[in-house]
Amino acid sequence: MTGRRIGVAVAILALIAVPFVIGEVYYVNIASQILLYAIFALGLNVLVGYAGLVSLGHAGLFGVAAYVTAYLLAAGYGHLVAILAAIAAGLVVTAGFAALALRATGISFIMISLALGEIIWGLAYRWISLTNGDNGISVATRPAPFGLPLTSARGFYDATLVVFLVAVAACAIFVRSPFGAALCGTRDQPRRMNTLGYHVWMIRFWAFMFSGLLTSVAGILFVYYNEFISPQALALTASAEGLLMVISGGAGTLLGPVIGAALVVIVKNVVSAYVTRWNFMLGAIFVAIVVFMPEGLVPGAVRLWRSAWRALSRREAAVIATRPQP
């Protein structure tokens, strides 16, 4: 157990050290993007990994929070008001999504979530008087919590890191809680859970709300990061990329979505400078992972690591056993 705690502390220190180790503003920004998309992926993972409900419409929830923030800021409201309103709006829309989508499971769920995501996208795209359509809404300033400005790359990174750590902690608590266990139960054996007296629908509903909360937070960070929001961020491709992050990293694990987010962001931004056809690469990596390593990169890597560890410990035990006794 202490080993794990040390590991966590080291990881946190490493993350804090990132802006110092990586001097260049550009890469610090990439790191910020990885963290905010990781929060999005963590939110999606609550549904995909732990509830077993694959959603192809989460970019819609992401977008609702982002648009509400941008709209209120443009209308002249303060940051705190905008952020709170965005989270509230995000939760309301999530509740609506959940009420409609949870009537189905499996493939049906995918289709409903896709349709709902498309509805939100369609509204963002065509309700010009509200959202400015394709022109998007610009955000002029970033908030300054406790007087610390977030305009610099480093400042924004630090703020995002704090939010990220809180999100990860929240997920960790969630997963280890009885509610989390019940959720996994509904994923694996919904009928038995029902028989045992668990209200499957309510469990899924609250999981959906938690997922929506994380997604909304990610959306707010996104709009502050880019200082801009446009309908592209809500398109089907954005939902698909979110799913890619979760699946490639490892659905149903805590770290998986984070690694997946890092993978996708790096391919999109960094690799794209060297490889023109990065979309193809993204698709190919995705297909390869789904076919060969369906549990995702993190569990797959963990599996390989563990089997290597076990093999070595067995070997060492064998060596010790055969050593000549004094």
Add this chain to the structure above:
Amino acid sequence: MTFWLLLTVNSVTFGGLLFLLSAGFSLIFGLMRIPNLTHGSMFMVGAYLGTSLLSGALGITLNFWLAAVIGAVEVALLGALMERLLLRRLAGQQLAQVLVTLGVSFMAADLCLMGWGGDPISVATPPALAGFLRFGGAVFPLYRLAVILIAAVVALALWLMLERTRLGAMIRAGVDDPQMARVVGIRVSQLFTIVFALGAGLAGFAGMIGGPILSVYPGLDQDMLPLALVVVILGGTGSLLGSFVGSIIVGFIYNFGQALLPELAYFILFLPMVLVLALRPQGLFGGQVL
């Protein structure tokens, strides 16, 4: 008056095109229980291959119809390849199969960009149908009327295949109950390949047929896939009649929506899909519940 007439005819035309696109999607969904998210890409690839054939890729310039058919066959073969190499490895894991189709759609889109460039390609209307029909003060392009006819012919052919041939019977059995079909001795996995190829081929054919109306451009796949989804959900998966009726309905919603309620155009397109999924998941004509 002209406005309504023109839009009505266009709705039926667009519906016809959507039927060609969605019939395959519906069959794949009904039989294999997966929404083939590569379907839009197949439409686009068929259109691109068709235009290449039209401009002489095989050394000889083909006429429009031949290019459409050969393009469709090529896409069918690609579909069969995809099914055997990727989907069959994940037999039984529907979720994984859906994700693979998603990944392949990313790859296909980029390959098309690599192969044909970012320039949109205009497809010339076949010369025999380049004229107009004047009726009731309105003008109707012959080609658009022809699309309705083609869709009807293909619908009839598919219906005959499904109702009157052994293959059709096997497909229907597979759609109704794959387990029992296997018990009875039907090679369901082989059927999967055939139906997937058929669906792909139909989509490719639709792409080329749609060429003179929509032209071919990067992003065509993203535009058409959601429409196919709406059609199939509305009409019911695995049901040919459902696809046909669903296509016409969506054709009307799409055209009149864009013209009369532009701000809510997509909302009214997808809302029926959501309602159907939430209230009547088997669609208007579908057999089994998903």
Add this chain to the structure above:
Amino acid sequence: MFRKLTPRKENLAFRKMTRRALLAGTAAGTAAALARFPTPAIAQAAPFKLGLLTVKTGPLAQGGIQMEQGVLTYLKETNYTMGGRKVDLVSADTGGNPAGTKTKAQELIERDKVDAILGPLAAFELLAITDYIREQKTPTLSVAGADDLTQRRPNPYFLRAAAASSQAMQPMGHYAATEMKLKRVVTISEDFAFGYEQMGGFQSAFQQDGGCIVSKLWPPLVTPDYTPYAAQISDCDGVCQGFAGSNPLRFMKAYANTGLKYPVVTGETGGDDALLKSFGEEAIGLISCTPYTVDLDTAGNNRFVEGMLKNYDTIPGQYAAIMYVSCQVIAAGLQAVGGDASDKEKFMAALRAVSLTDTPRGPVKFDHFGNIVGTFYVRRLGTEGAKYGLKLWNKTIKTYENVSQFWTWPEQEFLAHPVYSRDYPPLTKC
């Protein structure tokens, strides 16, 4: 039996390894992965770094690819030299969306340390990065319309050698009213900034000369089938379209399919010369007003067109030509500062002071907002004069010289009005 389960072969492979080594190796690997990414060599002194924000994927890709071809044609012609310095071009694909543009702009400025940026392509992309480039003080030369960036929200680091969105449409409105004698026009253009500003410009000039706009239609940027919109065109004697990218091709087809025969007028993108190879007979008769025409028979243009044909076997349109001209402007500016672009304010001032005569689009100079004052060409699409193996050609029928972004209105009066938008100027009873 259990002995068989211990894979001896595996032991052979791990002979030298212990668990400690495995642990150490994993830690080292993770540390290496988290270490800084290899940064590309940043040449500090010699080459002039030029960034290009273009679109190579998506519906606007057609224009984006042309942009790059125009820049490369210039660089190949001058052997990658500008103002006596070697040029290093870094190209970035924004994907045709504002978020992508922001990321790529950051990449170019922060990672590649470019001295100037060419592009981006679309108005909404430019609007997304205008604050950023102003902060970073990077001279940016774009084809993007976005009127206000040289009007009410001027960006001192921005230079536009193309035309403000409304700049080409104002002479078009004047021409439509005075020479084509149109009185009632329906406008149709994409539902974004570029569309609004174009149609607004047309409406202002058209109304001033006695015309009236009957209705305005706004299909979205990506519309597979324009028929529902074309079907709404009625009760008029002319149509004004402002489509961009490849949309003009589809619109003209859909329009022809409705059987309507009203004359169609358009601006810089709706009848772009690069589309000549793709237009069909339905486009014959299209009148367009553009900042560049391939038709222009001058030494500067002929050299440019031949360069494009030689390098890419393609006829240049607006996007390629304006990028080529922008390169000429940068070269002239760099020459004026003696090759030293490190003082950004000085370099920007030199760029704004550039005045050229022999560019592919004719004489070029900038007003105090950094927007071009130049010649605009009214052309008619037909078969007459077709060259370079094309069937169709845009033949110049009128030229307006020294056109500024304010057309014939005094600057103060123009700026007092709000920027052209979806509802401005408002529709009046016809």
